[in-house]
Amino acid sequence: MRSISEDQKNQHVDVLVIGAGAAGMMCAAVAGQRGKRVLIIDHASKLAEKIRISGGGRCNFTNLTATPNNFLSENPHFCKSALSRYTPQDFLSLVKKYKIAFHEKHKGQLFCDDSAEDIIRMLKSECELGKVQWRMPCQVHELSQSEHGFVIQTSMRVWTADSVVIATGGLSIPKIGASDFSYKIAEQFGLKILAPRPALVPLTFDANSWEPFAPLSGISLEVDIETGLKKDRMVFREDLLFTHRGLSGPAVLQISSFWQAGQSLRINLLPEIDVAQELIDAKTSSKKNLGNYLSTFLPARLVEGLLIAHGFDGNLKIADMQDKRLRLLGEKLNRWELIPNGSEGYRKAEVTRGGVDTRELSQQTMMSKKVQGLYFIGEAVDVTGWLGGYNFQWAWASGVAAGQAL
Numbered sequence: 001m002r003s004i005s006e007d008q009k010n011q012h013v014d015v016l017v018i019g020a021g022a023a024g025m026m027c028a029a030v031a032g033q034r035g036k037r038v039l040i041i042d043h044a045s046k047l048a049e050k051i052r053i054s055g056g057g058r059c060n061f062t063n064l065t066a067t068p069n070n071f072l073s074e075n076p077h078f079c080k081s082a083l084s085r086y087t088p089q090d091f092l093s094l095v096k097k098y099k100i101a102f103h104e105k106h107k108g109q110l111f112c113d114d115s116a117e118d119i120i121r122m123l124k125s126e127c128e129l130g131k132v133q134w135r136m137p138c139q140v141h142e143l144s145q146s147e148h149g150f151v152i153q154t155s156m157r158v159w160t161a162d163s164v165v166i167a168t169g170g171l172s173i174p175k176i177g178a179s180d181f182s183y184k185i186a187e188q189f190g191l192k193i194l195a196p197r198p199a200l201v202p203l204t205f206d207a208n209s210w211e212p213f214a215p216l217s218g219i220s221l222e223v224d225i226e227t228g229l230k231k232d233r234m235v236f237r238e239d240l241l242f243t244h245r246g247l248s249g250p251a252v253l254q255i256s257s258f259w260q261a262g263q264s265l266r267i268n269l270l271p272e273i274d275v276a277q278e279l280i281d282a283k284t285s286s287k288k289n290l291g292n293y294l295s296t297f298l299p300a301r302l303v304e305g306l307l308i309a310h311g312f313d314g315n316l317k318i319a320d321m322q323d324k325r326l327r328l329l330g331e332k333l334n335r336w337e338l339i340p341n342g343s344e345g346y347r348k349a350e351v352t353r354g355g356v357d358t359r360e361l362s363q364q365t366m367m368s369k370k371v372q373g374l375y376f377i378g379e380a381v382d383v384t385g386w387l388g389g390y391n392f393q394w395a396w397a398s399g400v401a402a403g404q405a406l
Ligand SMILES: Cc1cc2nc3c(=O)[nH]c(=O)nc-3n(C[C@H](O)[C@H](O)[C@H](O)COP(=O)(O)OP(=O)(O)OC[C@H]3O[C@@H](n4cnc5c(N)ncnc54)[C@H](O)[C@@H]3O)c2cc1C
Pocket: 018, 019, 020, 021, 022, 023, 024, 041, 042, 043, 044, 047, 048, 049, 050, 051, 053, 054, 055, 056, 059, 060, 061, 062, 138, 139, 140, 167, 168, 169, 170, 172, 173, 176, 177, 178, 179, 180, 181, 349, 350, 351, 377, 378, 379, 380, 388, 389, 390, 391, 392, 393, 395
C-alpha cells in the first residue's frame, strides 16, 4: 500500500498543461526538456485532431515569410517578442531534425510531403524527450488557486501544480473538441476577453440574392478581394471559390478575418484587365458576341452565369452594344460589390478571432499579469494569423515562450 505522502507526491507536478494541441504539446516539450515535471491533459481521446486535419491533411506548419504584420490582434505589438524568439526557421530545423519531408507550396507556406501525422509524431517525441506525462481523455471539473499554486480537479483525479498552462485553443470546429474552456478560466480569474468570432471562414449571402450565383458553385479563379475603407482597407490577391451558399477559397478566408458584419466586399474578377476599356476597344476590332469574347479571359461557365445574374445578353455582338452598358459590365467584373449576410460559423472556421486580451499577459512569458503561474498560449489568446501557416507559427512561438519561462 502506498503511503499518503507518496500519493501526494504523485499528484503534484511542476506544470500542468491543459490542451494537447499544437501550442500545448510544444510548451510541454520545452518545459519538460528544461527539467520540469510536466503533465499534459486533454478532454479528447484522439491526440491533436486539429493538426491532423490541417492543411488538407498535410499541415501547413509554418510560413517562411511570417512577420508580426501577418497577425491580427487588438494589441498588434504583443506577438512580436515570442515570434522573434522562435522563428519559422527554428521550427523548420526541428522538422529537418526529424527528417520530415516537406515542400513550399505558395507564398512561403510549408507543408508536409506525406502527412500531418509526421508533425504530431514529432511533437510527441519531443514531449517524450522531456519525460512529459499524458492523461487523455480527461475532463477538468475545477481549477482553483491554492497557497502553493493550483488545484486541478479532473475526471481522473485531483492534481496540484505550481503552474498551469491553458492551451485549449478557440471555438472553431466543435465536433473535434473545441471548447470555450480558455475563456471560462480567464473570466474566472478576472482576465478580460475580447469577443470571439469565427475567422478564416467562408462567407454567406441572403438566399434570394445568391440564387443567380448558386449555379456557379465549384468555379475557382484568382481575384483581388477587398473590404474596409481608408486605414481599415485590406486587399488580398488569392483564389476565390463559388459555393452553393456564398463564397470561399483562400481569398475569402483571408478577407473574412477583416470583414465586419454589414460591410461590403469588393471583388475584382479580372485584376489585370480594365474590362470596360477592353470591351469598348473590342467594338471596332472584334466580331465576337459578348459571351464568347469574355470567355477568352474567364471560364465560359462563369461568364454565362455572371452575364445572366447581372442582366446581360451574352449573344449580343459587342459592336452593337452601347459604351454605357459596357462600362456597367466592366464595373460588375472589376469592382463587384456585395454584402455578405454572415459566415459559415465555427463549424467551418479555421480559427477564432479575439480571445484572452493580450494586455492581461506578459509578452515575454504568456503568464497572466494578475495571476502568478497561470499561462495562456496559442489560439486562446487574441492573436490570429492570416491563412498560410501563420496560426501554427503562433502556436509554436507562444508555446516556446511559455515553456522557456515555466
Ligand atoms: C480545418 C483546419 C485547418 C487548419 N489548417 C491550418 C494550417 O494548415 N496551418 C495553420 O497554421 N493553421 C491551420 N489551422 C489553424 C490551427 O489548427 C490552429 O490555429 C492551431 O491548432 C491552434 O493551436 P492551439 O494549440 O492553440 O489549439 P488546438 O490545436 O486547437 O488544441 C487545443 C486542444 O485543447 C483541447 N481542449 C479543448 N477544450 C478542452 C477542455 N475543455 N479540456 C481539455 N482539453 C480541451 C482540444 O481537444 C485540443 O486538443 C487550421 C484549422 C482548421 C480548423
